[in-house]
Amino acid sequence: MRPDPQKLLQWIKPNKPTEKELECLKLLQPGDYEIYTEKLNNFLLESKEVFLKLGVSSMLRSGDLVTGIYAPSGEMVAAWCGTYLHAVIGQLPIKYVAETWLKDPTVGCKDGDIFYCSDPLYGGIHNCDQIVVMPVFNEGELIAWTNAAVHQPETGACEPGGMPLTAKTRHDEGMLLSPIKIGENFRLREDLVEMCVNLMSRAPRMQAIDMRARLSAADRLRSRLVALAKEKGNDFVKGLFRRIIIEAEEGTRRRIREWNDGTYRAVTFMDIVGEKHRLVRNFLTLKKEGDTLTWDFTGTSPETDSPQHCMPHGLAANVAIHLMSYSFADLPVSAGIFGPMDWKVPEGCMFNPHFEAAQSNSAPSCHGAMTLGTICMSKLMFDSPQRELVAAAIGNTGVGVLISGVNQWGVPVADFLAFGLNTEGHGARSDMDGVDAFGFSHCPSGRAPDVEDIENEFQFLNLVAKLSRDSGGFGKFRGGSGTETIYAVNYVDYALYNSHVKGSKIRNCLGLFGGYPPPTLPGIEVKHTNLWEKMKRGDKDIPTGAVQLITERAIKGDYEISSIFKKVHVMENGDMWVVFSGGGGGYGDALERDPRAVIEDLKKQAISPWTAENVYRVVYDPKTLDLDEEETIAFRRKEREDRISRSLTWDEFQKEWSKLRPPEEVLEYYGSWPDGKKTREIIRM
Amino acid sequence: MGTKRQITEYLDIDLEKELWCCNRCGRELISARENYKKGCRVYVRKDLTTIYGSALKGPFTFAPDPEWAMLVEFYCPGCGVMVENEMLPPGHPVTYDIELDIDELKKKYLKAEKK
Numbered sequence: 001m002r003p004d005p006q007k008l009l010q011w012i013k014p015n016k017p018t019e020k021e022l023e024c025l026k027l028l029q030p031g032d033y034e035i036y037t038e039k040l041n042n043f044l045l046e047s048k049e050v051f052l053k054l055g056v057s058s059m060l061r062s063g064d065l066v067t068g069i070y071a072p073s074g075e076m077v078a079a080w081c082g083t084y085l086h087a088v089i090g091q092l093p094i095k096y097v098a099e100t101w102l103k104d105p106t107v108g109c110k111d112g113d114i115f116y117c118s119d120p121l122y123g124g125i126h127n128c129d130q131i132v133v134m135p136v137f138n139e140g141e142l143i144a145w146t147n148a149a150v151h152q153p154e155t156g157a158c159e160p161g162g163m164p165l166t167a168k169t170r171h172d173e174g175m176l177l178s179p180i181k182i183g184e185n186f187r188l189r190e191d192l193v194e195m196c197v198n199l200m201s202r203a204p205r206m207q208a209i210d211m212r213a214r215l216s217a218a219d220r221l222r223s224r225l226v227a228l229a230k231e232k233g234n235d236f237v238k239g240l241f242r243r244i245i246i247e248a249e250e251g252t253r254r255r256i257r258e259w260n261d262g263t264y265r266a267v268t269f270m271d272i273v274g275e276k277h278r279l280v281r282n283f284l285t286l287k288k289e290g291d292t293l294t295w296d297f298t299g300t301s302p303e304t305d306s307p308q309h310c311m312p313h314g315l316a317a318n319v320a321i322h323l324m325s326y327s328f329a330d331l332p333v334s335a336g337i338f339g340p341m342d343w344k345v346p347e348g349c350m351f352n353p354h355f356e357a358a359q360s361n362s363a364p365s366c367h368g369a370m371t372l373g374t375i376c377m378s379k380l381m382f383d384s385p386q387r388e389l390v391a392a393a394i395g396n397t398g399v400g401v402l403i404s405g406v407n408q409w410g411v412p413v414a415d416f417l418a419f420g421l422n423t424e425g426h427g428a429r430s431d432m433d434g435v436d437a438f439g440f441s442h443c444p445s446g447r448a449p450d451v452e453d454i455e456n457e458f459q460f461l462n463l464v465a466k467l468s469r470d471s472g473g474f475g476k477f478r479g480g481s482g483t484e485t486i487y488a489v490n491y492v493d494y495a496l497y498n499s500h501v502k503g504s505k506i507r508n509c510l511g512l513f514g515g516y517p518p519p520t521l522p523g524i525e526v527k528h529t530n531l532w533e534k535m536k537r538g539d540k541d542i543p544t545g546a547v548q549l550i551t552e553r554a555i556k557g558d559y560e561i562s563s564i565f566k567k568v569h570v571m572e573n574g575d576m577w578v579v580f581s582g583g584g585g586g587y588g589d590a591l592e593r594d595p596r597a598v599i600e601d602l603k604k605q606a607i608s609p610w611t612a613e614n615v616y617r618v619v620y621d622p623k624t625l626d627l628d629e630e631e632t633i634a635f636r637r638k639e640r641e642d643r644i645s646r647s648l649t650w651d652e653f654q655k656e657w658s659k660l661r662p663p664e665e666v667l668e669y670y671g672s673w674p675d676g677k678k679t680r681e682i683i684r685m
Numbered sequence: 686m687g688t689k690r691q692i693t694e695y696l697d698i699d700l701e702k703e704l705w706c707c708n709r710c711g712r713e714l715i716s717a718r719e720n721y722k723k724g725c726r727v728y729v730r731k732d733l734t735t736i737y738g739s740a741l742k743g744p745f746t747f748a749p750d751p752e753w754a755m756l757v758e759f760y761c762p763g764c765g766v767m768v769e770n771e772m773l774p775p776g777h778p779v780t781y782d783i784e785l786d787i788d789e790l791k792k793k794y795l796k797a798e799k800k
Binding site for chain 2: 260261262263264265266267269271279289379382383430470474476504505506507510511512513514516517519520521522523547550551561562563564587588589590591592608610611614615639640641643644646647648649650652653656657658659660661662663666674
């Protein structure tokens with residue numbers, strides 16, 4: 001019964017229009033397409049607001065969610081994004097329900113039914129992402145589906161926070177729901193809601209409230225579509241939906257056709273596997289030929305006994321975030337965009353593992369692939385009318401930091417600290433710096449939650465929340481700065497903390513055309529502090545930044561600088577920790593950055609004086625910050641001359657470089673060196 | 686520009702000569718049917734604190750671990766501009782990142798030029 005992974009991947013693409021749909025297209029009069037697509041977008045905006053106002057967990061409140069409209073066949077017609085990947089994979093559980101349960105006499109599907117799912121094997125991303133699906137009937141005919149999806153930060157897994165690093169198989173990951181009917185007659189079945197809430201005993205309140213928020217959003221959308229069908233007729237709606245999908249596919253093909261034929265490649269490396277620092281590789285070969293794009297991930301490291309996997313449809317949906325928010329952002333958010341796309345994801349690699357594999361960390365495991373998509377598409381689009389969309393990669397650290405335990409109100413919680421998650425730096429562009437604290441790599445429209453709001457919800461003090469100096473990749477245009485936040489456990493005796501953030505050893509974010517990748521991210525914790533005493537005294541030396549905290553050590557305590565990636569552990573009252581969100585990649589040679597922009601960066605503390613001198617090679621008066629243009633020109637000319645004298649020819653370089661290799665321990669899960677082929681079988685218990 | 690197309694921030698292709706050229710100084714690098722990186726000067730930056738500074742000491746800092754990553758920088762041999770760089774584990778092959786269909790490119794742009 002479970003769909004084959006290749007079938008799920010194919011389900012992302014649009015169907016061939018039926019004769020009936022082609023007939024219905026004729027019902028659209030001039031202007032109808034423009035008016036009624038906008039009307040659908042307004043329905044989506046309204047349903048998103050309903051969702052946002054009724055939910056409680058951090059990612060929901062940050063807007064990292066989706067509400068979507070799908071054709072009776074399950075094809076995506078329109079979505080509020082939000083998280084584009086949810087919009088794309090939203091098609092798959094609907095297609096599964098339509099194919100499997102619609103005509104099954106023990107399940108069936110009628111007006112008022114509510115379906116619910118979370119299992120990636122049935123089209124989800126990872127089991128944190130819970131999706132509600134509702135059929136839309138008018139006059140007894142199924143005319144559409146609606147959905148509402150958002151990450152639920154607790155799954156009842158073997159660790160709090162829904163993304164257990166110790167998971168070896170799917171059986172360690174908590175609730176995995178294949179699409180089930182969870183309600184009838186427009187009401188949730190309380191016995192099934194209780195089952196879900198009971199499984200989430202670390203955060204039952206969040207589960208109970210957010211399930212209803214999902215349903216309210218999907219139902220509001222459903223009621224608007226019914227009203228539209230009553231006004232214009234079911235056939236008009238069918239024609240409108242098909243026209244949207246056709247417009248998106250034709251527009252996508254037209255744009256691809258303009259670009260240069262060729263093959264574009266990129267490679268990224270991730271530095272965590274399970275609970276260990278280990279190296280794995282993601283490799284993309286993007287082939288553009290005529291009006292098609294083929295995404296080939298051959299060369300990606302093999303599956304492991306960790307939760308860092310993703311199914312092929314999830315990988316495609318993650319890569320689609322770039323396509324839908326940049327390359328084809330002006331086209332309808334619909335299945336049509338995927339008509340010209342083909343995907344090759346070899347069986348047995350970390351993006352196409354055995355079905356028993358754990359994959360609760362699938363979204364963060366795709367950050368390297370998201371970088372690959374951005375970089376290959378930028379190289380493809382540079383010599384095209386879309387040059388303005390060219391950019392280095394977003395931070396892509398996926399700032400998954402989680403707090404759990406009982407909060408100051410006596411309520412059990414397990415949730416993301418969504419500030420870092422929604423404040424990564426954007427990649428620098430071909431004509432401007434990357435946006436500082438741009439947002440969440442999975443959700444361009446997400447927003448960092450309000451500090452007062454989250455302090456009210458959780459058992460900590462948010463001591464610092466600010467842009468992080470030197471965090472964007474250096475270049476002609478600077479990558480957007482990430483942020484740094486400092487927290488301290490407050491009100492309660494202890495809290496549990498864990499972090500899935502990557503990038504302490506090597507970053508999976510890349511610069512573009514000579515722009516540097518952003519820096520790595522250390523983990524900083526201070527235990528047994530005297531923070532409260534100092535605050536009570538009103539001491540003036542309480543740090544306002546991470547580097548100041550660690551270098552000046554004005555706060556007494558046990559300091560630990562290690563990896564930013566942390567297993568779940570206890571933090572006691574007054575214990576402090578730092579969260580970094582990654583900056584974006586730089587664009588172009590740093591020696592070409594306008595020296596006046598470097599001075600501006602110094603003034604707003606986006607970079608340090610050390611960086612201005614040693615990376616940007618700018619000469620200025622450190623007291624007045626007045627630029628010395630002539631000396632800067634000479635300083636930069638000297639560096640260009642030094643580059644040529646210290647570098648090697650290709651053959652000389654190859655001779656030396658080919659002798660190097662990382663330590664064996666680091667390559668434990670990499671696969672064969674250097675091509676990442678499978679070298680062993682994984683036996684899962 | 687003549688028969689040159691700008692393909693990246695720092696690279697042109699001369700379609701008639703079928704050569705990669707530096708966009709800044711015009712230096713001819715290598716055949717357009719080859720990886721342009723082979724026509725560049727190459728520098729391996731092993732100590733990454735020279736870019737990312739050394740505000741923190743110890744095994745976890747703002748610079749990648751040199752056992753895990755090095756920066757391979759590609760410069761134009763004529764003017765020294767940094768055409769591209771790659772953050773790679775030591776010894777990992779350099780990426781052939783842009784392999785254009787030169788015949789199609791010539792058909793598309795030289796034909797348009799003649800018209």
